[in-house]
Amino acid sequence: MRYFKKLVRPYIAWSAVVIIIPLIMMLLYAFTNSGNSLLNIQFTFENFKRFAEPVYLNVFLKSLKLGLLTVAICLVLGYTLAYIIAQFKESTQNVLILLVTVPMWINMLLRTYAWISILSDNGLLNALLSKLGLEPVSMMYTDFAVMIGQVCDFLPFMIIPIHTSLSKMDKSFIEASYDLGANPVQTFFKVVFKLSIPGVLNGVIMVFLLSISTFVIPKLLGGGQYVLMGNLIESQFVSVGDWNFGSAISIILAVIILFAIRWMKKVDAADN
C-alpha cells in the first residue's frame, strides 16, 4: 500500500511551479499597476475597471455573441449529425465517428489556412461564383468567414459527446414511448433529447470554451481589425505591453469559463 505513495511527490512539486505559481502571478499582475516592486506592492482594481470602458465592453459582448452563435450553430448541425450517425449499425458508426475525429488531429492552423484559399477574393468560392455568372462576394475578414472557420474547427467537439450519449441510450425507452402513444416529435423531445442532455452539455461547454477564447481564427479569417477577447489579451502582451491589463482580462476570461462550467453542472444535476 504505502510503497507507491512517494510517486506523487515529483508532480506535486512540478504542478505547484507550472500551474499554481503562474496563476498567482497572473492575479498579482491583474491587481497591481506597472512599476511596482514586490516590496512596496499596491493593489488596485483599476485594470478591472478599465475593462468596463465601452471599447472593451464591446469586445467582450462581441466575443460572447460570437461564442454563443457558434455554440448554437454547432449544436443544431452537430446534434443532427450525431443523431443520424447513431441510427447506423455499430461498425458503420465507428467508421463515421473516426472520420469526424480525423480532422481534429490535423493542425488547426493548417485547417484554418485552407479556408483562406477558399474564401479569399480571388479564392475558389469566388471563382465558382463567377463561373455561374454571379457577382463576386468579399467574404474574407467578415463575421461569416470567422463563423465558418470556428464551426468547421469546433463541430467535432460537439458531435462526439452527443453521439456517445445517444449511442449509450437504451433503445427500449424509445419503444416504450411509442407504445405509450407518443408521436415521433414527442418521443424525440421528451425522451431522446432529455436522455442526451449530458452529452449536449459537454459539447456546449467545450465549444463555448474554445470559441470564446480563440484568437487565431479571428486573426486569420477576420483580419487585424477583428478583435475578440483572445485578440485583446494577445495584443496587451505582444504589442501594447500592458501586462497588468492583459492579466486582468485573462482572469475575467477564466472566471467566465468557470461560471459556465458551474452553471452547466447545476443544470445537469437538476436534470437528473
Next chain:
Amino acid sequence: MKRLAKISMGVYVALCFAFFYLPIFITMIFSFNSSKSLTKFTGFSFKWYQELIENQEIMSAVWVSVSIAILATAISTVLGTITAIGLTRHRKLVKEWILNVNNIPIMNPEIVTAIGLMLLFTAMKIDKGYVTMLLAHISFCTPYVITSVYPKVRGLDNNIANAAMDLGATPWQALRKVIIPMIKPGIYAGVLLAFTMSFDDFVISYFVSGNGVMNISMIVYNMTKRTNPTINALSTIVILVIFIAVAVVNIVPIIKRKKVTVHEKNN
C-alpha cells in the same frame, strides 16, 4: 416516405463530411499545382515540395515540432503515469486536491495557461526559446496523461501488486511487471493524446517561445499574410502522416484480433 428520409439523411452526412474534408483536399490538390494560383490548376508538379525542402526556416520548424512532441510526450507520459499510480494510494483529500489542480490547465482557456507560463518564465529569467517551449509542453500534456491513466489504475486491485511484493518482488519489479502491463491501454491513450496536443499546439508555443524558435503552427501563422503554396505542401505531408497514423492505430488491433481468433481456431 421512409426512402426519402434515408436519402436526406445520407445527403446531410455527405454535406457535413464535405464541410470537414473539402478544405483539406483542396489544400492537397493545390500543393501539386505548377503555379501559385489557388483557383486554377495549371499542371502537375512537385515544385512546392522542392521549395519546402529547401526552405531552411520551415524545415527547422518541422524539427522543432517533432522533437518537442517526442520529448514532451516521453517525459509527460512517465510523470503522468507514476503520478496516477501514486495517487490511488493516497487519502481522498490529497487525491482530490491533486486532481483538481490537475484539472486547471484542462479547463482553463489555452490562452490563459499560455499567459501564466509566459509570466512564470519571464519571472524566472529563463531565456525564451526551445527550453521554455519544451517545459510548457510538458506542463500542459501531463494533465491529459494523468486523466487517461488514472481511471485504469483506479480499476486495479491493489492486492495484486501487494501479492507480487509478498512473493518477493521489489516495488520496482511490481511496478514494471505487474502494474504497468495492466494499465497499458490507458498509457497508450495518454501517449497519443500528449503527442497530438503537443504537435498541434499553437497558442501556448506562441506565447512562451522566442529567439526565432518556431514550431510548424507558428510558421504557418507567420506565413498566412500572403498565399504561399509551400504551406500547402507542408499541410499535405502532415495530413498524410496523420491519416497513415490513424489508419495504423485503428487497423492494427483488428488484424491482431483476427490473428488471435485464427490462432484459437488452430488450437
